[in-house]
Amino acid sequence: MLRLFRSGKPVEVRPIQNPKSKIQNRLLLAAEHITKRFPGVVALRDVGLDLGQGEVLAVIGENGAGKSTLMKILAGVQPPDAGAILLDGEEVVITSPRHAADLGIALIHQELNLLPNLSVGANIFLGREPQRAGWMQQRQIFADSEKILARVGLDFSPNLLVQRLSIGHRQLVEIARALSAEARVLIMDEPTSSLSTGEAEVLFGVIDDLRGRGVSIIYVSHRLREVETLADRVVVLRDGENAGELARDQITHDAMVQRMVGRDVSQFYVRTPHEVGAEVLAVQDLISPAWPDHPLTFSLRAGEIVGVAGLVGAGRTELLRVLFGIDRALGGRIAVGGEAVTLKSPRDAIAAGLALVPEDRKQQGLVLDLAVRQNLTLAGVWRHRLAGGWLNRKQEAEDTARMIDTLAIKTPTETQAVRLLSGGNQQKVVLGKWLSLKPRILLMDEPTRGIDIGAKQEIYRMMETLARDGIAILFVSSELEEILGMSDRVLVMHDGYITGELARDALSEEAVMHLATGRVDDFGF
Amino acid sequence: MKKILGITGLLVAVFVFTAALEPNFLTAYNLQNTLRWTALFGIISIGAAFVIITGGIDLSTGSVVGLIGVLLPMLLVGQGWSIPLALAAVVVVSLILGLLHGVLVTKVNLQPFVVTLCGLLFYRGIARWITGDATQGFGTAFEGFRQLAIGRIPLTDSFGVPMPFVVLVVLAVLAGLFLNYTVWGRYMMALGHNEEAARFSGINTDRMVILAYVIGTVTAGIGGVLFALDVNSVQPAVHGNFYELYAIAAAVLGGCSLRGGEGSILGVVIGAAVLRVLYNAINILGIPTQLEFAIIGAVILLGVMADELVKRFVVARSAAREVV
Amino acid sequence: MRLFKHEILLIILIAGTLTLGGCGQKQDGAADRPTVGFVTNGIASFWVIADKGANDAAEEFDVNVEVMMPSDGPAGQRRLVQDLLARGVDGIAISPSDPKNQGGLLDEIAANADLITHDSDAPESSRLVYVGMDNYEAGRMCGRLLKKAMPDGGSVVLFIGLLGQLNADLRRQGVIDELLDRSHDSSRRDPVDQVIEGDKYTILDTRVDQFDFARAKGQAEDALARYPDLDAMIGLFVYNPPQILEAVREAGKLDQITIVGFDEDDDTLQAIKDGTVVGTVVQNPYRYGYESVRVLAALARGDRSVLPESKFIDIPAREITAENVDAFWAELKQLVGE
Structure with missing residues (x-):
C-alpha cells in the first residue's frame, strides 16, 4: 500500500479495482485550499483535489458547484485567490494556459477551441508550429499530425479543414492537440455534452487507452452513468466546496447524487396537486423550419406544467422558437385560448400572451450591462408607457420593487448591472421581466441551467406557484431529474418529432430515454 | 454623471491651459466663435451618437453635410424656392437617406460600416455631379436667413450666444429626453447592448435601428444647412470632408462605446466642445497647423485611455466591495 | 459551382466593358483628331474657367481635350494621368501638386506624350514649356x-x-x-x-x-x-x-x-x-487652359515652333482694385458665359 500526501497529512490510496487501468499510484497533480471569488459570489472555498498518474478522476457536482472554475484554475485560465497547486510534489504558479501546456496540463474546453477555417494539422500545432528559419515545416506538421491522430483513433488526413468534422471528431482532434503537446494531464470539461452515443463511446475508448499509457485525466461531467463506467475515483463539489470523495468501489448513482445534492432528492421538487383548467394552447401540425417534414401537434392547459424532454438537437429549442415567433413556422395552426394566432415576431407572441425564458440567459434573456430595473421592465415599458411614448417611471419603479420582492432577487440596488448578479438571480430577473405582463403561457428553455442549487429550488417553487395561478408552463430541460420531478406531463422529442407523450403516472427515466433515443419501436417492451 | 466626469475634466483642463497661455482666448469674440463651432459639430455628433448607441456606425455624415450644403443654395438661389420649402426639401432628403441606411442594415442585413461607407462615396459624388463641381453660395440675398448660423442673441454689449448654439441646446435637450425618458430611447439602449435579448423581449429592433440612422442623417442634414449658411460658399468636393470622423470622435470622447449601448447626449456635446476648443487652442496659441491632427489624435487617445482606466478602477472597487 | 457562376459573370462583365470601351474609342478615333489632357491640381471655380479656355482652344485647334480635376491632390493626379496615358493621349498639360516628388510621374508622361506644365511649374522635369504666371x-x-x-x-x-x-x-x-x-x-x-x-x-x-x-x-x-x-x-x-x-x-x-x-x-x-x-x-485661368491646349495641339501635329526659347509662356497676373473691378468682372462673366 502506498502513501500519498495531501494537505500535509498522509492519505491512504487504495489500489483501483478497475481491471482495465494500470495505475501507478504516483501523485502527479494536487490542488490545495483553492479559493476563488467572483463579484457577488464565492465560486470555490478551500477546495482540494489530487490526481495520480494514469488515473481517471471524475469531478462531479451540480451546475454552479465550481467544477469549471476549478478546472480553469488548474489549466491556468484564471488564477486562484488563495491556495496552491503542486505538480510532481512541487508548488507551481500557473500563469497562463500556455504555461499550463508547458507543464503538461491541457484543458479540453466545453466550447471547442479549434479554428474551423484551418486544417486539422494546423490546429494541432497551432502556436507551436515547427519552423526552420521562420518557415513553417508543413511536411513535418502533416506527418506528426497523422501519427498523433492515429493515437486517438482517427485516420483522416491532417489537411482536412476542421469545419468539415463532426463535433465528436473535433473533440478527438482537441485531445490529439493536447497529446502532441505532450500533455500528462488532460482536463475534459463536459466532453460528451454534444456528442452522439456512438461518438461518446469512441471517446471512452480513447480515454481508456490513454489511461493505459499513463496519461492522467480529470473528467468533469454531470452524466453520472458515464462517470460510473469510466472513473477510477470521484471528487464531488457542492456550492464551491468539497463534498466528499468516492473510491472506485463506492461509485454508485445514488451515492453520487446524495453528495451532489446534499439533501434528500425527493423533497427537492415540490409539486402539489391542483386542478388544471381549460386548454390555452393548441398546436396543430406545426412545422418548424428546422424540420420541414415533421409536423408537431400538442396542447397545453391552464395551470399545467409540461416538460419537453429529449437529447440535444432533438428539436426542442426550435419548437419554442417557433412558438415565440422568433422563427417563422412553415405551416400548421397555433391557437391561444381558442383563438387562432399568427406569430411572426416575439411581439406577436407577447401580444398573444406568451413569454419565453430563453436557453441562453446571457445572450437572449438579458441585457447584461443594463440595470436590474431596466431589464425587469424591458418587455413591459411599452405597455405601461404614458401618452407620447414617455416612460412611466413611477410604474417602472413599482414593478421593479414588486418583482425584486416577490421573486426574492438578491441585488444590492435596483440600478446594479445585471452582469454582476449570480446566475440564479439573473434567471429570476428574466422571469420577472415577463411576470409584469401577466402571460398566460410561459415557455422556459433549460430554466435552471448554470444556476446554483438553492436558486434552482426557488425557480421550481416559482414554477409551481405560477402554475397554481393558472399559467400554463412548457419547459425544455436536459436534466432528466428535473423533467421527472416537475412535469405534470412530458413530451419527448427525437430528431424533430414528438416521439411520445407521458402522463405523470407513466413517467420513468427508462420510458423517457427510450422515446428520447428514438427507439419508438421497442417502446413498451 | 460619472461617465462624463473625465471628459468634462479634459475640457476644463484644455480650457484653463489655453487661457493661461493666451489671455485673448477668453475674449468674448473668441468664446462666441468657439461656441458656434462647438454647436455646429455638436449637432452632427448627436446624430452619430444615436447610431453608435444602437451598435452601428455612420460614415456618411460628412457627405450628407456636403450634399445638403450644396442642395440648399441650389434650391434657394438656383431654383428660387422659398426658404421654408427648401428647408423642408433638404430635411426630407436627409430623412430618406437615413431610412435607406436603416433598411439596408436591418432588412438586407448589410454591415453598417459598408452601407454608410458607400453612402459617403455616393453622396459626395452626387453633390459634385449636380453642381458640376461649381462652388455654391447664397450670395448676399439671404443675410436674414444666414443669421440662423452667424447671428447671435446678445447678452452683453460684446457677448452674445450664437444661434447655432441655441439650435444645439434645443436638439440636445430633445435628444436627451428621447434617450432617457421615452420607451424608444430605452429600447435603443437595450438593443445596442444586446440586440437578440431586446428582440426576445418583444422589441421591434429593426424599427429602432432604422430610427437611429434617420436621426443620424437628419442631424447631419441640419448640420449641413447650418454649415452652408455659415461659410456661405460650399465647395461640393470638400465641404464636410471628414466631418463623420469628428462626429464619431466627439461621440466616443463623450462616452459612447463603439460596441453599442452606451452614451449620454451631454457627454457627446462636451466631446464636441473638447475637439473645438482644441482646434481653437492650436490656432490661438500659434502652434503650427501641421501639428493639429497629431495633437487632436493624441488628446482623444489620452481621453479614451483615461476613461477606460477610470472604468476599470470603478469595477475593481465595486468587485472588492461585493465580496467582503 | 457557385464559384464557377461568379467567374462567368465576371468574364461577361469584363468582356462587356472591353467591347463598350472599344466602341467608344472607335468613335473618338473616327474624327482622327489628336487628344490632349488638361490636369488641374484640385477642384475649384478657378479651374472651371480654365476648363472653358481649354475647350474653346480645343474647338479652335481641332483636338479633343479631357479636363481632369483630382479631388485628392497628388494621389488623384497620378491616377488621372495614368488613365489618360492608358488611353493614349498625345499630350498632357498638368499643374503638378507636388513637383518635387512627382518626378517619376512627370517622367512617365514625358516618355509617353508631350508634357507641359501650367499654373504651377516643375522646372526640374523635362516639361517642354510652362504656361502660367510667375x-x-x-x-x-x-x-x-x-x-x-x-x-x-x-x-x-x-x-x-x-x-x-x-x-x-x-x-x-x-x-x-x-x-x-x-x-x-x-x-x-x-x-x-x-x-x-x-x-x-x-x-x-x-x-x-x-x-x-x-x-x-x-x-x-x-x-x-x-x-x-x-x-x-x-x-x-x-x-x-x-x-x-x-x-x-x-x-x-x-x-x-x-x-x-x-x-x-x-x-x-x-x-x-x-x-x-x-x-x-x-490670374488668367482662361488663358492657362487656352494656351495649354493650343500648344499641345500644335505639338501633336509635329509643330514645335510654338515652344519659346525661354520655355515660359507668361500669362501675367493683374491687379484688380476699385478702379478696374467693374470692367474685369464684366469680362469674367462673359468668359464663364453668364
Whole structure:
C-alpha cells in the first residue's frame, strides 16, 4: 500500500479495482485550499483535489458547484485567490494556459477551441508550429499530425479543414492537440455534452487507452452513468466546496447524487396537486423550419406544467422558437385560448400572451450591462408607457420593487448591472421581466441551467406557484431529474418529432430515454 | 454623471491651459466663435451618437453635410424656392437617406460600416455631379436667413450666444429626453447592448435601428444647412470632408462605446466642445497647423485611455466591495 | 459551382466593358483628331474657367481635350494621368501638386506624350514649356497692394490652402519679400512657424487650411481673437478672401483690418466694389487652359515652333482694385458665359 500526501497529512490510496487501468499510484497533480471569488459570489472555498498518474478522476457536482472554475484554475485560465497547486510534489504558479501546456496540463474546453477555417494539422500545432528559419515545416506538421491522430483513433488526413468534422471528431482532434503537446494531464470539461452515443463511446475508448499509457485525466461531467463506467475515483463539489470523495468501489448513482445534492432528492421538487383548467394552447401540425417534414401537434392547459424532454438537437429549442415567433413556422395552426394566432415576431407572441425564458440567459434573456430595473421592465415599458411614448417611471419603479420582492432577487440596488448578479438571480430577473405582463403561457428553455442549487429550488417553487395561478408552463430541460420531478406531463422529442407523450403516472427515466433515443419501436417492451 | 466626469475634466483642463497661455482666448469674440463651432459639430455628433448607441456606425455624415450644403443654395438661389420649402426639401432628403441606411442594415442585413461607407462615396459624388463641381453660395440675398448660423442673441454689449448654439441646446435637450425618458430611447439602449435579448423581449429592433440612422442623417442634414449658411460658399468636393470622423470622435470622447449601448447626449456635446476648443487652442496659441491632427489624435487617445482606466478602477472597487 | 457562376459573370462583365470601351474609342478615333489632357491640381471655380479656355482652344485647334480635376491632390493626379496615358493621349498639360516628388510621374508622361506644365511649374522635369504666371511676381504684386493701402506698415497674417506646392510657396514668399523690401530672389523660403519682422511690416503667422472652407473661416476668426490689434489679413487662395471677409465682418472689424486677396471669387470682387477689400491679384485661368491646349495641339501635329526659347509662356497676373473691378468682372462673366 502506498502513501500519498495531501494537505500535509498522509492519505491512504487504495489500489483501483478497475481491471482495465494500470495505475501507478504516483501523485502527479494536487490542488490545495483553492479559493476563488467572483463579484457577488464565492465560486470555490478551500477546495482540494489530487490526481495520480494514469488515473481517471471524475469531478462531479451540480451546475454552479465550481467544477469549471476549478478546472480553469488548474489549466491556468484564471488564477486562484488563495491556495496552491503542486505538480510532481512541487508548488507551481500557473500563469497562463500556455504555461499550463508547458507543464503538461491541457484543458479540453466545453466550447471547442479549434479554428474551423484551418486544417486539422494546423490546429494541432497551432502556436507551436515547427519552423526552420521562420518557415513553417508543413511536411513535418502533416506527418506528426497523422501519427498523433492515429493515437486517438482517427485516420483522416491532417489537411482536412476542421469545419468539415463532426463535433465528436473535433473533440478527438482537441485531445490529439493536447497529446502532441505532450500533455500528462488532460482536463475534459463536459466532453460528451454534444456528442452522439456512438461518438461518446469512441471517446471512452480513447480515454481508456490513454489511461493505459499513463496519461492522467480529470473528467468533469454531470452524466453520472458515464462517470460510473469510466472513473477510477470521484471528487464531488457542492456550492464551491468539497463534498466528499468516492473510491472506485463506492461509485454508485445514488451515492453520487446524495453528495451532489446534499439533501434528500425527493423533497427537492415540490409539486402539489391542483386542478388544471381549460386548454390555452393548441398546436396543430406545426412545422418548424428546422424540420420541414415533421409536423408537431400538442396542447397545453391552464395551470399545467409540461416538460419537453429529449437529447440535444432533438428539436426542442426550435419548437419554442417557433412558438415565440422568433422563427417563422412553415405551416400548421397555433391557437391561444381558442383563438387562432399568427406569430411572426416575439411581439406577436407577447401580444398573444406568451413569454419565453430563453436557453441562453446571457445572450437572449438579458441585457447584461443594463440595470436590474431596466431589464425587469424591458418587455413591459411599452405597455405601461404614458401618452407620447414617455416612460412611466413611477410604474417602472413599482414593478421593479414588486418583482425584486416577490421573486426574492438578491441585488444590492435596483440600478446594479445585471452582469454582476449570480446566475440564479439573473434567471429570476428574466422571469420577472415577463411576470409584469401577466402571460398566460410561459415557455422556459433549460430554466435552471448554470444556476446554483438553492436558486434552482426557488425557480421550481416559482414554477409551481405560477402554475397554481393558472399559467400554463412548457419547459425544455436536459436534466432528466428535473423533467421527472416537475412535469405534470412530458413530451419527448427525437430528431424533430414528438416521439411520445407521458402522463405523470407513466413517467420513468427508462420510458423517457427510450422515446428520447428514438427507439419508438421497442417502446413498451 | 460619472461617465462624463473625465471628459468634462479634459475640457476644463484644455480650457484653463489655453487661457493661461493666451489671455485673448477668453475674449468674448473668441468664446462666441468657439461656441458656434462647438454647436455646429455638436449637432452632427448627436446624430452619430444615436447610431453608435444602437451598435452601428455612420460614415456618411460628412457627405450628407456636403450634399445638403450644396442642395440648399441650389434650391434657394438656383431654383428660387422659398426658404421654408427648401428647408423642408433638404430635411426630407436627409430623412430618406437615413431610412435607406436603416433598411439596408436591418432588412438586407448589410454591415453598417459598408452601407454608410458607400453612402459617403455616393453622396459626395452626387453633390459634385449636380453642381458640376461649381462652388455654391447664397450670395448676399439671404443675410436674414444666414443669421440662423452667424447671428447671435446678445447678452452683453460684446457677448452674445450664437444661434447655432441655441439650435444645439434645443436638439440636445430633445435628444436627451428621447434617450432617457421615452420607451424608444430605452429600447435603443437595450438593443445596442444586446440586440437578440431586446428582440426576445418583444422589441421591434429593426424599427429602432432604422430610427437611429434617420436621426443620424437628419442631424447631419441640419448640420449641413447650418454649415452652408455659415461659410456661405460650399465647395461640393470638400465641404464636410471628414466631418463623420469628428462626429464619431466627439461621440466616443463623450462616452459612447463603439460596441453599442452606451452614451449620454451631454457627454457627446462636451466631446464636441473638447475637439473645438482644441482646434481653437492650436490656432490661438500659434502652434503650427501641421501639428493639429497629431495633437487632436493624441488628446482623444489620452481621453479614451483615461476613461477606460477610470472604468476599470470603478469595477475593481465595486468587485472588492461585493465580496467582503 | 457557385464559384464557377461568379467567374462567368465576371468574364461577361469584363468582356462587356472591353467591347463598350472599344466602341467608344472607335468613335473618338473616327474624327482622327489628336487628344490632349488638361490636369488641374484640385477642384475649384478657378479651374472651371480654365476648363472653358481649354475647350474653346480645343474647338479652335481641332483636338479633343479631357479636363481632369483630382479631388485628392497628388494621389488623384497620378491616377488621372495614368488613365489618360492608358488611353493614349498625345499630350498632357498638368499643374503638378507636388513637383518635387512627382518626378517619376512627370517622367512617365514625358516618355509617353508631350508634357507641359501650367499654373504651377516643375522646372526640374523635362516639361517642354510652362504656361502660367510667375507666382513669385504675383505674390509681390499682392504685397504692393497692401503697401499702397497701408503705407505706414503694421502686422499681417497670411492664409493659404496648402504649402509645399510650388505656386503656393512662391506666392507666399513674394508677399513676404515685397513687404520686407527684399531683393528679388524666388528661391528664398521663410519658415512657417516664426514671426517674420521687417522695418515696417510684421508677418505674424501663416495659417494653412487644407482647402477646408469652414476651417479657413475658423482660422481667420482665431487669428482675430489671438491678435486683437491685427492690421491686415492676406488670403492667398481663391476662397481665403471671402472667408476672411466673413470673419472680419462678424467681428465688426472691417474698419480696422486691411484685407488683400488673391484670385477672383465673386464675393472678393463684390467686396472690392464695396470697399471692404483693398484689391486682389488675379490670374488668367482662361488663358492657362487656352494656351495649354493650343500648344499641345500644335505639338501633336509635329509643330514645335510654338515652344519659346525661354520655355515660359507668361500669362501675367493683374491687379484688380476699385478702379478696374467693374470692367474685369464684366469680362469674367462673359468668359464663364453668364
